Amino acid sequence: MVKLSLLSISLTVIGLLPYSANGAMRQYTATADNSQWQVVTTTRLQCQLNHEVPYYGEAIFSATASKNKDVLFNLDMVVRPDNYSIAGLKAVPPPWRAGLPARDLANMKLLRKFDGELGNHTAWEMLTELEKGYQPTFYYQDWQNSADKIAVGLSSINFKQAYWAFLQCRDALLPYSFEDISFTVMNYQPNTSKLTKSSQQRLDKIAEYLKYDTSIAAISIASYTDSYGGRWNNLELSKKRALAIKEYMVSLGIDENKVETEGFGEKRHVATNDNILGRNKNRRLVIQIEKM
Secondary structure (H helix, E strand, C coil), X not given: CHHHHHHHHHHHHHHHCCCCCCCCEEEECCCCCCCCEEXXXXXXXXXXXXXXXXXXXXEEEEEECCCCCCEEEEEEECCCCCCCEEEEEEEECCHHHCCCCCXXXXXXXXXXXXXXXXXXXXXXXXXXXXXXXXXXXXXXXXXXXXXXXXXXXXXXXXCHXXXXXXXXXXXXXXXXXXXXXCEEEEEECCCCCCECHHHHHHHHHHHHHHXXXXXXXXXXXXXXXXXXXXXXXXXXXXXXXXXXXXXXXXXXXXXXXXXXXXXXXXXXCCCCCCCHHHHHHHCEEEEEEEEC
């Protein structure tokens, strides 16, 4: 009975070993001498916090202009996966706190020929663990050598100052994205070329966005009127309104060759002209923006 118990214990211990005796845990983590964190993008459209993992790749936290300003994580691998697998993510205590246990954070899907990606919730957990001095570390089976496992750690050394700069950059991001302004319908006040208050606010948002995005490929401006005032007058009025918006965008630095305008006058009504509400809808300006 004693021999059997010892044998059972031995088999149990062997079963708990993370890899075979012939295998190895290949570890990639920056040292105290080469651990660097850098904010590389600081516009009101995007913020990016980078950390090089020597001889492996780069860890990237990013946030873009939007209502929620979510933070995403990307593990940029020099050698991308050859098959599909899962990497476990743990918050590992630093060497000077080695007595503390590691904490499971999440699993990351490894997709063939793609970098690893994680969403907002896990990205924030990683950042807060780094702030506490822990090292978020990924563990997975090597797809090139079945006997080995890989450990990829993010060093918390030199993290806090760059992290603070990243948080400030994120706070200054615009609270709307390109998708929010790429297609816009605006309306005019009655008997005037002035936009309604809400439409003017919308135009101001577009103007603010265009100051920072250098990848705009084309802008289309189409103007329409209601059926009051005469067909020819309305056609000319719609052309003038579209040109006025183009001139405004050109004044923001947009290449005039990228902006096309067209006035349709009374054509293509979207509502009846028999009442005020319908005419208000027909007096409209449609802006469509495309990126490269």
